[in-house]
Amino acid sequence: MIPLSWYLIFAALLFCIGLYGVLARRNAVGVLMGIELMLNAVNVNLLAFWRYLYTGTGAQVFVAVVLVAAAAEAVIGLALIISAYRRRKTVAADEMTLLKG
Amino acid sequence: MTPLQIIFLIVAVLTLGCAVMVVSTKRMMHAALWLVMTLLGVAVTFATLESAFFTVVQVVVYIGAIAILIIFAVMLTRPEIQEKEPALNRGAWLAGLAALLVFAGLAAGLSLLPSFGSQRPPAAVEDIAALGAALVSPDAYVIPFEVASVLLIGALIGAIYVTGSQQQP
Amino acid sequence: MPNFWQDPIGFIAAWLHSVLTGWGLPTEVVDFLLALLGAGVIALGAMLFVIFLIWYERKLIGRIQDRLGPNRVGPYGIFQPFADMLKIFTKEYITPEGADLVPYNLAPILAVAAVLLIWAVIPFAHNIVGVDLPVGLLFVIAAGGFGELAIMLAGWGSNNKYALLGGFRAVAMLISYEVPMIFTMLVPAMMANSLNLNDIVRAQTVPFLLTAPLAAIIFFITQVAEAARSPFDVVEADSELVAGFMTEYAGLKFGMFYVAEFLHAFTISMLFSVLFLAGWRGPGAEQFPLLGVLYLFIKTFVVYFIVILLRGSLPRFRIDQTLDLSWKVLTPLSLVAVFLNALVLKALVEAGLGGDSLGAQLLRAVILLAANVGVIWLSGQLMGQATLRERPVVSGPRPLAVSRPVVEQQE
Numbered sequence: 001m002i003p004l005s006w007y008l009i010f011a012a013l014l015f016c017i018g019l020y021g022v023l024a025r026r027n028a029v030g031v032l033m034g035i036e037l038m039l040n041a042v043n044v045n046l047l048a049f050w051r052y053l054y055t056g057t058g059a060q061v062f063v064a065v066v067l068v069a070a071a072a073e074a075v076i077g078l079a080l081i082i083s084a085y086r087r088r089k090t091v092a093a094d095e096m097t098l099l100k101g
Numbered sequence: 102m103t104p105l106q107i108i109f110l111i112v113a114v115l116t117l118g119c120a121v122m123v124v125s126t127k128r129m130m131h132a133a134l135w136l137v138m139t140l141l142g143v144a145v146t147f148a149t150l151e152s153a154f155f156t157v158v159q160v161v162v163y164i165g166a167i168a169i170l171i172i173f174a175v176m177l178t179r180p181e182i183q184e185k186e187p188a189l190n191r192g193a194w195l196a197g198l199a200a201l202l203v204f205a206g207l208a209a210g211l212s213l214l215p216s217f218g219s220q221r222p223p224a225a226v227e228d229i230a231a232l233g234a235a236l237v238s239p240d241a242y243v244i245p246f247e248v249a250s251v252l253l254i255g256a257l258i259g260a261i262y263v264t265g266s267q268q269q270p
Numbered sequence: 271m272p273n274f275w276q277d278p279i280g281f282i283a284a285w286l287h288s289v290l291t292g293w294g295l296p297t298e299v300v301d302f303l304l305a306l307l308g309a310g311v312i313a314l315g316a317m318l319f320v321i322f323l324i325w326y327e328r329k330l331i332g333r334i335q336d337r338l339g340p341n342r343v344g345p346y347g348i349f350q351p352f353a354d355m356l357k358i359f360t361k362e363y364i365t366p367e368g369a370d371l372v373p374y375n376l377a378p379i380l381a382v383a384a385v386l387l388i389w390a391v392i393p394f395a396h397n398i399v400g401v402d403l404p405v406g407l408l409f410v411i412a413a414g415g416f417g418e419l420a421i422m423l424a425g426w427g428s429n430n431k432y433a434l435l436g437g438f439r440a441v442a443m444l445i446s447y448e449v450p451m452i453f454t455m456l457v458p459a460m461m462a463n464s465l466n467l468n469d470i471v472r473a474q475t476v477p478f479l480l481t482a483p484l485a486a487i488i489f490f491i492t493q494v495a496e497a498a499r500s501p502f503d504v505v506e507a508d509s510e511l512v513a514g515f516m517t518e519y520a521g522l523k524f525g526m527f528y529v530a531e532f533l534h535a536f537t538i539s540m541l542f543s544v545l546f547l548a549g550w551r552g553p554g555a556e557q558f559p560l561l562g563v564l565y566l567f568i569k570t571f572v573v574y575f576i577v578i579l580l581r582g583s584l585p586r587f588r589i590d591q592t593l594d595l596s597w598k599v600l601t602p603l604s605l606v607a608v609f610l611n612a613l614v615l616k617a618l619v620e621a622g623l624g625g626d627s628l629g630a631q632l633l634r635a636v637i638l639l640a641a642n643v644g645v646i647w648l649s650g651q652l653m654g655q656a657t658l659r660e661r662p663v664v665s666g667p668r669p670l671a672v673s674r675p676v677v678e679q680q681e
Contacts, residue, residue, distance in 0.1 A: 002109055002149070003218045008211045010113045010146070014120055016204040021124030023196030024189045029174050033123055033136050036167065040143045043155075051150045053216055055226040057235035061242040063155060064232075067162055068249040072256035074167045078174040079260035085178040104298065130426060134373065137419065157408040165415025165448075169441060172422055176434070229404060229465065 007048035014041035026092045028081045032074060039070040109149050116142025125189075129175045137168045154229050275558055279308075279398050309390070312400050316389050316533060323532050324351040327578055334582035358528070361521035366429050369518065374427030378519065378526035380420035385534045387413040392540055393468040394566055395550045395559030406467040407459055410541065411452060414496060417534075418444045421515050424527075428518035437515040439589050444496060446596040451492040453604035457485035457611050458545045471549035475628075476635040479546040484642045485607040486546045488600055493538040494577060495592065497531070501584040502592055539573035540566070547573070603649060607642075614641045 014037060021034025043063050050059035085091050119142060122135040144159040190196065211217060235241040274281040283304055290300045325340070325348060332339025340347030365374065390400035391409050403409055418441050425437015459465050461481065462473035479486045495502040516527050543549055547569045550562030587595070618624060618634050 001103065001220045002106055003220060005212070005217050006109065006113070007146075007150070008217070009208060010117070012204055012207040012211065013117055014143075015207070016200040017117065017120040017124060019203055020196050020200035023199060024193040025124065026190055027129055029129060029171065029178060030124070030132060033132060033171065036136065036163075036171075037120055037123065037139065040140065040163075043159075044143060044146055047147055047150050047152055047155060051152070051226065052219055052221055055222070057228075057232050057241065060152075060155070060232050061235060061245060064158075064236070065245050065249050067158065068253060071162055071167055072252050074170060075256045075260050076263075078170055079263045082174060082177055083263050091178045130370070134423075153403060153405050154408070157405050157412050160412040161408060161415055165412065165418065166445070169418060169422060169445065172426075173438075173441075176426070176438075227404075230463070 004048060004052045007044065007052075011041045011045040011048065014038075014044065028084075028091050028093045029078070031093060032077050032081070035077075036070060036074065039066060042066055105149060109146070112142055112145045112149070116146065129179075130172070133168065133172045133175050136171065137164055140164050140168060152227055154227060154232070275560070277397055278559060283308075308400065312389050313386050316386055317529065319536075320529050320533050321351045321355070323536055323574075324354065326574075327532065327535075330575070330578050331582050334579065355525070358522055358525035361524075363521045363523065364518075366518045368429040370427045370429070372427075373423035374518075375523070377420045377424035377427060378523045378530070380416060380423065381530040382526050382533070384413050384417035384420060385530050385537055387416070388537050388541070391467055392544055393471055393549060395562030396468065396472070396556065398559050398563065399468055402466065402468055405465045407455055407465045407470070410467075411448070411455070414444075414448065414451075417496075417530075424519070425515040428515070430518050433515050433517045436517070440498065440515055443502065443589065443592055443596075444498070446593050447492045447495040447600075450488055450596060450600035450604040451496060453601070453608050454485040454489040454492065455545070456608055457482045457489075460608070460612060461615065467544055467549075471544055471551060474548035474551060475631055477546060477548040477551075481635045481638040482546070482607065482611050482642060483639065484603065484646055485611065486542075487646075488604050488607060489546065490542055490573075492596075492600060493542065494580060495596070497534040497538050499531075499535055499577060500581040501587050503586060535577055536570065536574055539577055540570045542573050543569040599653065606645060606649070610641060610645055611638065614638055 018034045018037030018041060021037060022031050023034075025031050025034060043066055046059055046063050046066070050056075050063070081091065116139055119135045119138040123132050123139060126132050126135065140159065140163045144156050144164075147156040147159055236246045237243050286304060286307070287300055290303065291297065295303075328350065329339040329347065340350035343349040343353050365371070388410050391403055391406040393399040393402075421437055421440045421444070425434045425440070428434070458470050458478050461478060462470040464470065464473075516524060519527060543566060549569070550559075550566045552561065552565035555562035555565055614637065615634070618637060623630050623633055623637075
């Protein structure tokens with residue numbers, strides 16, 4: 001039998017790897033990949049709690065909404081990155097330092 | 102060690118390995134492919150949690166749509182000189198430290214939960230019809246559902262506008 | 271021991287179980303081995319069946335195009351696929367320089383795997399099904415997603431700009447057609463109140479082709495596009511992009527894409543039969559599951575025949591025409607199809623015709639059919655109006671070539 005702690009530690013590790021990706025990556029698309037990792041870790045956590053403690057539809061609806069929010073944010077983020085790339089010919093997040101377009 | 106424990110350990114180690122490759126590899130295309138493997142690993146984790154619906158939805162939404170979108174974005178934003186610039190920031194070691202501290206904090210905080218080591222209740226609990234009813238029922242979760250759909254429409258229109266009006270004069 | 275005729279898979283599984291535990295293996299290992307064996311049988315059966323499908327399609331395409339098709343290798347060309355296989359096996363692999371090796375080699379395997387995964391959830395009879403998933407319909411959509419990923423990997427891994435462009439176009443088309451496909455897949459799920467494919471077949475006392483023809487037609491069109499068959503084969507438009515994303519593949523790797531394409535065409539026919547033509551249902555299918563398998567294959571071959579007929583008779587669409595068709599025509603129509611069936615069913619249930627008796631079901635079927643045919647006719651009229659174009663008049667009528675001089679043509 002798998003105790004709940006295994007799932008929680010797994011989700012925490014995935015979250016921290018994603019956090020490292022967000023903070024350390026230069027490429028903006030890489031940052032977005034880190035964000036997706038963090039959101040997946042949140043989903044694993046939610047479903048683990050759903051299975052072990054709070055069974056019912058509430059947690060599942062929460063997971064669905066997180067999934068939808070992740071999809072919407074990936075779409076807008078990538079659209080903005082592509083648009084910024086067309087202007088400034090670079091995708092490195094620390095080279096886009098000027099607000100002037 | 103029951104078979105389920107062995108499967109979970111293997112899948113968890115593989116997924117975390119792929120996640121480390123996502124954040125540390127230099128070539129962005131490889132990072133996108135490692136991300137696909139990570140998402141697949143998370144889908145298998147959902148399957149070990151006996152949630153067939155979210156396993157399949159994870160594959161459909163994340164791998165079938167978001168991962169393909171990320172691959173498209175990687176291909177459309179390739180700089181001409183590649184692999185000559187560093188993949189990580191100057192402050193990458195600080196980011197690593199921050200990630201370690203956050204993990205330590207999370208692990209400590211989670212282990213204080215009273216239900217931290219609890220075992221799985223034996224009953225199978227997934228009911229997709231109930232989930233569907235809850236998503237549209239007025240005394241359940243119809244408002245988050247509708248707000249999420251408005252969010253998606255907003256994202257759709259925003260993305261079309263942002264990338265569509267960039268016609269160079 | 272279950273009876274073989276009533277429950278063939280249960281009989282074989284129980285017999286193998288007793289044999290293997292007789293050899294001293296523990297029960298969990300035996301169960302695991304039996305599951306592996308079942309998966310292997312389905313995969314192997316599908317791949318071996320492709321040999322017959324290749325011959326069938328080439329003969330049929332030949333006949334549609336007013337020629338004989340393969341007829342040299344064996345009687346009626348029956349051994350032609352074996353000749354094809356020999357050629358493909360013995361060709362040399364040429365890996366392009368600078369190709370990304372892992373995506374390049376993984377793509378053909380993933381393409382075949384994506385199609386074979388669908389075979390795992392199709393109900394061949396009421397108790398012959400690979401795995402009876404409660405979310406079988408979503409699983410089919412997920413497997414389609416893997417196919418798209420395979421095309422992306424193939425286009426990228428070839429280090430070839432034409433392959434990359436071909437991959438982009440292919441994935442753009444496939445993603446566009448996923449939207450109406452998912453909406454029209456909702457219609458049988460809604461009418462059967464379940465996402466399980468076996469439940470959908472069991473709910474079809476009247477086949478859903480008759481109660482939801484609009485959804486059936488749109489589903490058929492989108493599935494033909496998902497399999498990238500003509501008339502939607504911009505993906506492999508031989509006259510345009512060499513061979514699209516498959517350009518740099520030779521030998522068995524190309525053979526894998528070839529097999530995946532044929533198997534996918536058959537699989538979409540099988541899906542259509544399961545979702546809309548009442549799958550394994552037929553006289554006697556409840557008592558003798560093998561009869562159910564026979565009925566499913568007969569219905570699948572009818573649909574496969576239509577798919578091949580479309581390939582042989584229609585010219586190819588341009589890429590912008592295919593995307594227009596998907597976004598401007600099929601997506602609104604599929605939304606209309608979902609709403610139409612939902613509203614009419616709800617109205618019928620409210621009016622008291624929601625019973626389970628045969629008369630009530632037939633009455634519901636007739637009313638749904640009438641509503642659908644009405645909407646199809648109406649949308650046909652609307653589309654006809656919308657596509658009428660005023661062609662600009664460029665010049666007046668040309669003078670006829672006659673021998674006597676025509677003096678009034680002086681501008």
